[in-house]
Amino acid sequence: MSNSKLLNHLSAVQKLFEVGIIISAFIAIFITLSLFTFSPNDPSWSQLHWVAEIENSGGKVGAWIADILFFTFGFLAYLIPVMIVSLAWMLLWKPKLKLEVDFLNLSLRIVGFIFTFFSLSALAALNINDYMEYTSGGLVGEVLSQSMLGFFSLLAVNLILLTFLVCGTTLLFGFSWIRLIDGLGEHTLKGLAWIRNLPTLIKEMLENRSENSESRYQEKQQKLQDKLEKRLEKQTKKAQKKSKQAVEEVEEVEEAIDFSDDNEPDHEPRFEIDEAEDEQTPALHLDRIDWGDDDKTEEIVIDQEEEPEVAKVKPKTDFSHLPEHARPVERFVADTTIAPLPSIELLDRPDKKTNPVSQDELNSAARLVETKLLEFKIKAEVVNVLPGPVITRFELALAPGMKVSTVSSLEKDLARALSAMSVRVVDQIPGKSVIALELPNRHREIVYISEVLDCKKFEESKSSLTMVLGADISGLPVVVDLAKMPHLLVAGTTGSGKSVGVNCMLVSLLYKSSPEDLRMILIDPKMLELNVYEGIPHLLTEVVTDMKDAANALRWCVGEMERRYKLLAEIGVRNLAGYNAAVKKAQAAGEPLLDPLWKPGDSMAESAPELEKLPVIVVVVDEFADMMMIVGKKCEELITRIAQKARAAGIHLILATQRPSVDVITGLIKANIPTRIAFQVSSKIDSRTILGQQGAETLLGHGDMLYMPPGSGMPTRVHGAFVDDHEVHKVVADWKKRGQPNYVQEILAGDADLDMLLPGEQSEGEEEIDALFDEVVAFITETRKVSISSIQRKFRIGYNRSARLVDQLQAQGVISAPSGANSNRDVLAPPPIKD
Numbered sequence: 106m107s108n109s110k111l112l113n114h115l116s117a118v119q120k121l122f123e124v125g126i127i128i129s130a131f132i133a134i135f136i137t138l139s140l141f142t143f144s145p146n147d148p149s150w151s152q153l154h155w156v157a158e159i160e161n162s163g164g165k166v167g168a169w170i171a172d173i174l175f176f177t178f179g180f181l182a183y184l185i186p187v188m189i190v191s192l193a194w195m196l197l198w199k200p201k202l203k204l205e206v207d208f209l210n211l212s213l214r215i216v217g218f219i220f221t222f223f224s225l226s227a228l229a230a231l232n233i234n235d236y237m238e239y240t241s242g243g244l245v246g247e248v249l250s251q252s253m254l255g256f257f258s259l260l261a262v263n264l265i266l267l268t269f270l271v272c273g274t275t276l277l278f279g280f281s282w283i284r285l286i287d288g289l290g291e292h293t294l295k296g297l298a299w300i301r302n303l304p305t306l307i308k309e310m311l312e313n314r315s316e317n318s319e320s321r322y323q324e325k326q327q328k329l330q331d332k333l334e335k336r337l338e339k340q341t342k343k344a345q346k347k348s349k350q351a352v353e354e355v356e357e358v359e360e361a362i363d364f365s366d367d368n369e370p371d372h373e374p375r376f377e378i379d380e381a382e383d384e385q386t387p388a389l390h391l392d393r394i395d396w397g398d399d400d401k402t403e404e405i406v407i408d409q410e411e412e413p414e415v416a417k418v419k420p421k422t423d424f425s426h427l428p429e430h431a432r433p434v435e436r437f438v439a440d441t442t443i444a445p446l447p448s449i450e451l452l453d454r455p456d457k458k459t460n461p462v463s464q465d466e467l468n469s470a471a472r473l474v475e476t477k478l479l480e481f482k483i484k485a486e487v488v489n490v491l492p493g494p495v496i497t498r499f500e501l502a503l504a505p506g507m508k509v510s511t512v513s514s515l516e517k518d519l520a521r522a523l524s525a526m527s528v529r530v531v532d533q534i535p536g537k538s539v540i541a542l543e544l545p546n547r548h549r550e551i552v553y554i555s556e557v558l559d560c561k562k563f564e565e566s567k568s569s570l571t572m573v574l575g576a577d578i579s580g581l582p583v584v585v586d587l588a589k590m591p592h593l594l595v596a597g598t599t600g601s602g603k604s605v606g607v608n609c610m611l612v613s614l615l616y617k618s619s620p621e622d623l624r625m626i627l628i629d630p631k632m633l634e635l636n637v638y639e640g641i642p643h644l645l646t647e648v649v650t651d652m653k654d655a656a657n658a659l660r661w662c663v664g665e666m667e668r669r670y671k672l673l674a675e676i677g678v679r680n681l682a683g684y685n686a687a688v689k690k691a692q693a694a695g696e697p698l699l700d701p702l703w704k705p706g707d708s709m710a711e712s713a714p715e716l717e718k719l720p721v722i723v724v725v726v727d728e729f730a731d732m733m734m735i736v737g738k739k740c741e742e743l744i745t746r747i748a749q750k751a752r753a754a755g756i757h758l759i760l761a762t763q764r765p766s767v768d769v770i771t772g773l774i775k776a777n778i779p780t781r782i783a784f785q786v787s788s789k790i791d792s793r794t795i796l797g798q799q800g801a802e803t804l805l806g807h808g809d810m811l812y813m814p815p816g817s818g819m820p821t822r823v824h825g826a827f828v829d830d831h832e833v834h835k836v837v838a839d840w841k842k843r844g845q846p847n848y849v850q851e852i853l854a855g856d857a858d859l860d861m862l863l864p865g866e867q868s869e870g871e872e873e874i875d876a877l878f879d880e881v882v883a884f885i886t887e888t889r890k891v892s893i894s895s896i897q898r899k900f901r902i903g904y905n906r907s908a909r910l911v912d913q914l915q916a917q918g919v920i921s922a923p924s925g926a927n928s929n930r931d932v933l934a935p936p937p938i939k940d
C-alpha cells in the first residue's frame with residue numbers, strides 16, 4: 106500500500122520536473138569534478154596537445170568545459186555549478202508557486218545577479234594573480250576592468266566595482282547592509298558596556314548569591330506556613346460543624362468498621378483530624394522539606410483534605426442500617442454519574458492546526474482577484490477580505506455601469522483563472538451594496554462538531570429542537586431551531602456530506618433534549634445510515650428500513666397530528682407549547698387535566714386518564730427519493746399533509762435526498778417545506794430545484810452547504826460540522842445507559858386497509874363512482890363497443906375523465922381488460938333489456 110503510494114504520487118508534469126532537477130544536479134556535479142581536476146596539460150579548447158592519458162576526471166569533454174569556463178569566468182567558474190543547481194531548484198521545484206510571480210522583484214533579482222557576478226569577476230581580474238594560464242577574472246572580468254581603467258584610476262575602479270557588488274547582493278538576496286552595520290554597531294557598543302561593567306557585575310553576583318538563597322528560603326517558608334494555617338482553619342471549622350450534626354452516626358460507622366490500627370472506642374472525627382494535623386505538621390516542618398519538590402507537599406495536604414473522616418474509612422460492611430446522610434458514598438456517586446444529557450467530552454476534541462493568513466497574503470490575493478477580473482473586462486475593487494476556515498470571501502465594489510450578471514456568468518472562467526476548484530459569486534449581500542466572490546482556501550479546515558456544540562448560543566437556546574449545522578464563512582457556529590422551520594428538506598449529490606449533516610443534526614438534538622421532550626421516528630431505506638441510533642430512548646419505533654412500514658409510520662404521524670389537533674382544540678390552546686404549559690399548570694395546581702377525547706369503552710378504566718406532557722416528534726427520512734419511488738403518490742400526499750399542518754402539533758420532518766429532481770422534490774412538497782439545505786449538487790438545475798436559485802453547484806462538497814432559512818430568499822453558506830461514526834456510537838451508547846426505548850407498536854402495525862384510513866383519506870379501491878357511470882354502462886352495453894374516445898365524444902368529457910370511467914367499468918366487470926394487438930376491450934355485460 107505505502108509502496109504504491111510512493112510510486113504513484115507524482116503527476117506526469119511533476120515527473121518531468123523531478124527528472125529536470127536530477128539532471129541539473131548531475132551536470133553540476135560533472136562540472137565541479139571537471140573544474141577541480143582540471144589540468145593545463147589536457148587537450149582542450151585553448152590548448153592543443155597530444156597526451157596519452159587525459160587527467161581530467163570528466164574526460165575530454167570535462168577538460169573542454171573546464172577550460173572554457175576558466176577562460177571566460179576565471180575563478181568564478183567554481184560558482185557555475187552552484188548557480189545551475191539553484192536555478193533548477195527555483196524553477197522546477199514547486200513550479201505552481203512561480204505562477205504568481207512578482208515581476209518587479211524578479212527583474213531586480215536578475216539585475217542584482219548581473220551586478221554581483223560581473224563586479225566580482227572584474228574585482229578578481231584586478232586584484233588576484235592569474236590562475237594557471239587564465240586571468241583570475243576570466244575574459245569577462247578582464248574586458249570589464251580594462252575598459253574601466255581607461256577612464257578611472259585603479260583605486261576608483263575598485264571602489265566603483267565594490268559599490269556595484271554591494272548593491273548587487275542587496276538586489277539579489279534582499280540583504281540589508283545598513284541593518285547589518287546598524288546591528289554590528291549596536292552589539293559592539295553593548296559588548297563594550299558589558300566589558301566595562303564586568304567587575305561590578307561579578308562583585309554583585311557574589312554578594313547576591315548568599316542573600317538570595319536566604320530570602321527564597323524565607324519566602325517559601327512563609328507561603329507554606331500561610332497555606333497550612335488556612336487549611337487547618339478550614340478543616341477545623343468543617344469538622345466542628347460535622348461533629349455537631351453527625352457525632353452519633355459517625356460513632357455507629359466506627360463500630361461497624363474494623364479499625365485495624367486504631368481501636369479507640371470513642372474516636373471522634375474531630376479529634377482524628379486534629380491528630381492527623383498534629384502528625385502532619387511536623388512532617389511538613391520547614392527545615393525538613395525539600396524545596397525543589399513542591400508537589401510532594403501539595404500531595405500530602407490534598408490527601409488530607411480530600412479524605413474526610415468518614416470517607417477515609419473504606420466501607421466493607423453493610424451500611425443499610427445507617428441513616429442515609431451517614432452512609433459513605435455509594436448512592437451519591439451513582440446518582441451523580443448519570444447526567445441528564447450526554448457530556449461534550451464524548452466527542453473528539455482534535456488539536457486544530459490554524460493556518461493564520463497574514464494581511465500581506467490577503468492583500469496580494471485581493472490584488473490577484475482584481476487583476477483576473479480585469480482580464481475579463483470587469484472593473485472592480487476588493488473592498489473587504491473575510492478569511493474563514495474553508496473559504497475566503499472577497500467583497501467587491503463594481504465600477505459604475507458594471508452588471509452583476511456579467512460576474513455571475515463568469516464563475517467557471519474565474520475559477521480557472523484563479524486556479525480555484527470553484528468560485529461562488531454572491532450577487533446580493535443584505536445591507537451592503539457590494540457583491541462577493543467566495544474562493545476556497547488552499548488549506549481547508551475541518552469544522553468539528555465538538556467546537557460548534559460547545560458554544561453559548563446552543564447552550565442558551567431554549568428550544569428542544571435546537572440543532573447546530575456547522576460554522577459560517579467566518580467560522581462562527583450556526584445554530585438553528587427546527588421548531589421554527591418547521592420542516593427541513595436536505596439535498597445533495599452522493600458524497601456531498603448529507604449523511605454526516607443529518608448525523609450532526611441528530612447528535613445535536615440528542616445533546617439538547619431528553620426523551621420527555623423529543624421523540625423520533627427514523628426512516629432509512631439505505632439501511633446503513635441511521636441504524637446506529639437503534640435502541641436510544643428517544644425512538645418511537647425501531648429504525649424503519651422497510652418502505653411499507655415507512656408509509657405506515659407517516660400514516661401514524663398524520664393520525665397523531667389529527668389527535669393532537671383535537672386535544673389542543675378541546676383544551677383551548679394554540680400549539681403544543683401551550684398544551685404542555687396548561688398540563689403542567691394543572692398538575693402543579695393538583696387538578697390534572699383529564700383526556701377530553703376519552704369515551705367510556707375506549708379502555709378498561711372507568712374514568713378518563715390524566716393528560717401528560719406531549720413530546721415533539723421529529724421524523725427523519727434519509728433518502729427520501731427511495732421512499733417516493735416505492736410508496737408512490739401516497740407518500741407525497743402524507744408528507745404534504747404533515748408538512749401543512751403539523752407545526753402546531755409538534756411534528757417536524759427532516760427529509761434528505763440525493764436526487765434533487767422534480768419528481769422527488771415535487772412542487773407540492775416544495776411549497777410546504779420552505780426551509781432547505783443544499784449540499785453540493787451536480788448542476789444548476791438541481792440547485793434551482795432545491796433552492797430556487799443557482800449556487801449549490803459551486804459548493805466544495807464534504808459538508809459545504811447553503812442553508813435557506815425559513816422566510817428568506819437568501820441562502821447562507823455554512824460549513825457543515827463533521828461528526829465521526831465513533832462519536833455517534835459514543836453518544837448513542839451514553840443515551841442507552843439512561844433507559845430503554847418505549848416502542849409504540851401501532852406505528853408499524855397499520856395496514857393500508859379501510860380500518861386504518863384517516864380522516865379525509867380515501868382507499869384506493871374505493872374511488873368514488875363517476876356520476877355518468879350508469880349512463881356510460883347503458884351506452885356501451887347497447888353499442889357493444891368501448892373506447893375512451895367514443896365515451897369522450899358521446900358525453901363531451903375530457904380524456905382523463907373518460908379514461909377513469911373506462912377503468913371503473915373494468916373494475917366493475919362491465920368490460921374486459923385490453924387484449925390483442927389493438928388493445929381492444931370486450932363488453933362483458935349483457936345488452937340492456939328493452940321493454
Ligand SMILES: Nc1ncnc2c1ncn2[C@@H]1O[C@H](COP(=O)(O)OP(=O)(O)OP(=O)(O)O)[C@@H](O)[C@H]1O
Binds near residue numbers: 602603807825826
Ligand atoms: N462536514 C464535513 N467535514 C469534513 N468532511 C466531511 C464532512 N461531511 C462529510 N465529509 C466527508 O465526505 C464523505 C461523504 O459524506 P457522506 O457520507 O455524508 O455523504 P453523503 O452525501 O451522505 O453520501 P451518500 O449519499 O452516498 O451516503 C465522508 O466520508 C466524509 O469524509
